[in-house]
Amino acid sequence: MQIYNTLTRKKEEFVPIVPGEAKIYACGPTVYNYIHIGNARPICVFDVLRRYLEYRGKTSKTVQNFTDIDDKIIRKANEENSDYLTVSQRYIEEYKSDAKGLNVRPADVHPLATENIDGMIDMISALVDKGYAYPAENGDVYFSTLKDKEYGKLSHQPIDDLKSGARIAVGEEKKNPLDFALWKGAKPGEPSWISPWGKGRPGWHIECSTMVKRYLGKTIDIHCGGQDLIFPHHENEIAQSECANGVPFAHYWMHNGYINVDNKKMSKSLGNFFTVRDVAEKYGYEPIRFLMISAHYRTPINYSAEIIGQCKASLERLYNCRGNLEFLCAHAPEGAKDGEREIRRSLESHQDKFIEAMEDDLNTADALSALFDLAKDINTKLSISSPPSKDICTFALNLFNELAGVLGLLYRGKNDADEEIEKLIEERAQARAAKDWAKADKIRDELKARRVVLEDTPQGVKWRVE
Structure with a gap:
């Protein structure tokens, strides 16, 4: 199988580390809201990847995380006068409901970031010891991007270009605008954990690096995600993982393209932001899945009614x-x-x-x-x-x-409406056998009103909904 590798910018033959096995990590959602249709694309696309590899005789171990501690989750909890655990657990369950509706198989492991704090502290400590990270006086710990000579290799951007767009926000104590937080010192009212640098919580990027290492090992076959994650998230994952572990992080990087709505970028400000739940309530889940795989995964796709x-x-x-x-x-x-x-x-x-x-x-x-x-x-x-x-x-x-x-399609089973239609068809057959043509015609008219098309054949009655 040929895979386009974002890292090398070319198609390459997929050769797993262990013959016949594939270790796959897919970045999961930050659970502070319902997933939107943009989130649905990587979920569906990389579910197909897993299904296809297994169809071709390979085994796979797939890990997809839940980011259950993050600024957005804390903000949502504050808005609701709740706590991060209540918010994250609620939206994990909502994600599972939508994923089931999309016929996305659960990953082999769905780790929570908060279950892996000790591993994050260990990796950050290793980076500090090796000189790739430094603590700040406010309790933050930053990765020093200039110490990593290969930084930028995934996004294929020169370090000077990356630096030109970087800024140091108010309250940050990093040495370089490109440096990123591995650990954030505790703030009043926020959840925190004890660390060698004082109480605090992990940065976003270190979470995935730690969970990859724990559940799949230091080097994996395929890392998946949306195109929007190439920089900074995946770039930072590579930097901290390879500097901490001393080996390549992932051999293949697969990224799906964007989704537009009515040929415009999806955004709340434009009023064209749709959750999977919104669309499914009107059209069902399966048409969403069909849309997500109807184009090549690297090309943009357009959503409209x-x-x-x-x-x-x-x-x-x-x-x-x-x-x-x-x-x-x-x-x-x-x-x-x-x-x-x-x-x-x-x-x-x-x-x-x-x-x-x-x-x-x-x-x-x-x-x-x-x-x-x-x-x-x-x-x-x-x-x-x-x-x-x-x-x-x-x-x-x-x-x-x-x-x-x-492809994960045609998973709709019979429902109550189907059984009711078949019952009416059986009643019509009985009426015809009894030569009760008026009743038979009445049932046929009722079925026609439901857009049910009947076809009488020598073998029996076939039906379909138009």
């Missing part, structure tokens, strides 16, 4: 294909038929194109195209008018579900 509606319609095409296949499987004769070997080869060709796309830097856009081509081929070559065998129907259904599953 029209586009999310198109995603929903595209999903229905896939669901209809699967529904037709399930109907055929239920009524197909046992065994195989002449000519079906060619059909099988044709269907397998779409699997080959799917794999080819995913091997090329996780190209989910082309993989989706292969899935739709497979659906078209199935609809064309397997039909009720010339009933196929159970063998080929089962093969097609398994292949279709397999590829959709790699």
Whole structure:
């Protein structure tokens, strides 16, 4: 598999440290609010990465953290006259609810920053001892960026360019504008922990470095995140990790592109800021997931009501294909038929194109195209008018579900509305058998009002929602 590595700015063959295993770290949310649609993209994209690696026979260990102590969480707690624990735990649960709705599998480990304070203190102490960090008189501890000769290698920016945009804020006691906080001295009313530099709390960047080391080791295979994290967060992670541990931090860096709303940058000030929960309540979760993987992960994507509606319609095409296949499987004769070997080869060709796309830097856009081509081929070559065998129907259904599953799609199960529709269809069949045409027509009209399309076939009644 080829992966575009932000560190080297080129596609590289993915060669894990341990053959057949992949150690992956994905930066998780700072839990002070519901996740927005921009947060949903890395969550969905890198869930597909994990699924695909496993589909190709690799095992993976994935770690995604929760930043449960941060300025934003403290601010939210103060606004609510609450505390950071109450706020962070509430939004961790809300995140889990949204992630489940998006069909994102839980990571193998979801560590909390506050569970790893001792490890952070140990790493900061190592950096101080090695001369890469220094304590300030106010209890802060800063990383000295000029001591790291490779600083800037991920963002590919010369140190002078980085320095030109850096500032020293009021109350900071750092020596250089580019230096960043590893530890923040305690402030009145804020949570704090005891350290060699006095009471305080960790800086944001040290949290991820410490959790990577504890749960995955000093060097990992893949580090994932949004493009906005390249600098300063991921740049700082590399600096502090490699200076503390003396070995490379991550071999591959994968970053997803931005999301625009109606072709404008999403922001609260523009009034175009949407949480996943907002969108899901109107359109459902699955169209959001479809949108997030409908373009190559490194390209920007645009969100609008029209586009999310198109995603929903595209999903229905896939669901209809699967529904037709399930109907055929239920009524197909046992065994195989002449000519079906060619059909099988044709269907397998779409699997080959799917794999080819995913091997090329996780190209989910082309993989989706292969899935739709497979659906078209199935609809064309397997039909009720010339009933196929159970063998080929089962093969097609398994292949279709397999590829959709790699993308994490088509996870909607039957709901109460589906069961009610099927009950009405059964009542209509009974009415027709009793020659009660008036009742049968009345039920059909009721189903039509629900946008349910019926198709009477020799094998029974098929239905779909338009």
